[in-house]
Amino acid sequence: MSDYVVKIxxxxxxxxxxxxxxxxxxxxxxxNEKIEAFLGMAKENSAxxxxxxxxxxxxxxxxxxxxxxxxxxxxVVLWLVVLIAxxxxxxxxxxxxxxxxxxxxxxxxxxxYLVSKLDSFFNAAIGFAFALILVL
Numbered sequence: 001m002s003d004y005v006v007k008i009x010x011x012x013x014x015x016x017x018x019x020x021x022x023x024x025x026x027x028x029x030x031x032n033e034k035i036e037a038f039l040g041m042a043k044e045n046s047a048x049x050x051x052x053x054x055x056x057x058x059x060x061x062x063x064x065x066x067x068x069x070x071x072x073x074x075x076v077v078l079w080l081v082v083l084i085a086x087x088x089x090x091x092x093x094x095x096x097x098x099x100x101x102x103x104x105x106x107x108x109x110x111x112x113y114l115v116s117k118l119d120s121f122f123n124a125a126i127g128f129a130f131a132l133i134l135v136l
Contacts, residue, residue: 009070017127064088
């Protein structure tokens, strides 16, 4: 079973890295266009702020827990799994803070844009590092 888990964790690490690289290289203009589209869809579906925050939390938390479990069952040392979990808790906090600002202001500040860039960079680095760890 461990061999299958390692392969799935490797694919998940590559996906994590790729997604976060795309978020890292996105320009401020592109991010604002995504925000406008997101707010338009939220308005069409009559979603409340609480609904959006809850769905963001559930999705982000679920994916983070699934990834941490894959890494854990891939026989990676426990302290690295704990570091991943702590990093994903920080990412969850940053994500919620950005969502609250977007829902309140309808846009993202330059400061929070840079914070999201930094968070994406570190998440991409985590994906890359664990892809290497799992291969070696």
